[in-house]
Amino acid sequence: MIYILAPIGIGKTSLAKILAHDLHTKAFLEKPEKIPLLNSFYENGNISREMKAFAVQIEFLDYRYEQLLEGMFLKQEGMNNTVYDSSLISDGIMSRNLYNRGEFPEVLYKDYLRLNNVMQRNVAGHPFMGPDLIVYLEAPFERMLSNISLRGRKMETNDPKLKEYYHSVWQIYQDWYNSYGDTPTMKIDMKNIDFVNNKTDQNSVLDAVEDELVNLGKLTKKEVDKLKQRRHQ
Structure with missing residues (x-):
């Protein structure tokens, strides 16, 4: 599994x-539409967030647990290296931020952490040791704001x-990346990379x-050499 x-x-x-396309x-x-409360979470600033x-x-x-269950099943069926654009780890980071800001009441935050930890430790009776690799994308704050504006979610x-x-x-x-060490992690500096529109950057990543x-x-x-040969043709 790749997060x-x-x-x-x-x-x-x-x-x-x-x-995922390259690795077949x-x-x-x-999918934001799968989270019905997300719009109301944003609608009134810190009040609605709390x-x-x-x-x-x-x-x-x-939602994440359902994805993790399916991923574990696919792994048992021989599909390795499934890719996740969000995870229970990223949810934990976002929840910690809300708690730090005083927008996640402590009692509820502790309940959430307990559930999150239980779900990460055991998936349908199978011990889960975490992803095989985490790919961390680092970018300047200004680029983050620009990208949020460009994708245009009201x-x-x-x-x-x-x-x-x-x-x-x-x-x-930033703080999470600098302190995390539980599973293999690699960083991609996004400051001068556009892997969506630039094929050279995409191949490099x-x-x-x-x-x-x-x-x-x-x-x-051998598998990777074949992938590279196909991409660079």
């Missing part, structure tokens, strides 16, 4: 699609005060990720 982690709007979904595997993508934090995170928890752009909230999201991901999968024993060098 793509990054703050909002950095390119997680795009990379998950590109990587499945991409598990976040009111909806627990309920929204429980909706995400249920709930994410209708309040100018969201800029301060977004900065806290950006910062906590795919090469880096797939080389790391070789190092981890999740792909063979």
Whole structure:
């Protein structure tokens, strides 16, 4: 399993699609319409975030767990290296940010953490040791804001005060990356990379990720050489 982690709007979904296509595997993508409370979570700044934090995170928890169950089943059936643009890890980061901001009541936050941890430790009776690789996308805060604006989701752009909230999201991901060490992790600096519109950049990112999968024993060098040859033709 490969997790793509990054703050909002950095390119997680795009990379998950590109990587899954190249590896001939499945991409598990976040679909905002599957989280009914998400619009109301954004609608009234810190007031609605505090009111909806627990309920929204429980909706995400249920959704992610279903994806994780399917991913574990596919792995048992021989489909390795499934790709996820969001995960229980990223949900935990976002929840921690809300708690730090005083927007996730402590009692409810502790309940959420307990559920999140239980779900990550055991998936349908199978011990889960976490993803095989986390790909972390790092980008300047200004690029994050630009990308959020460009994708044009009304709930994410209708309040100018969201800029301060977004900065806290950006910062906590920086802090997470600098302190995390539970599973293999690699960083891609997005400052001067456009893997969506620039084929050279796309190939460079795919090469880096797939080389790391070789190092981890999740792909063979022969398999990756074939992938590279096909892409660079």
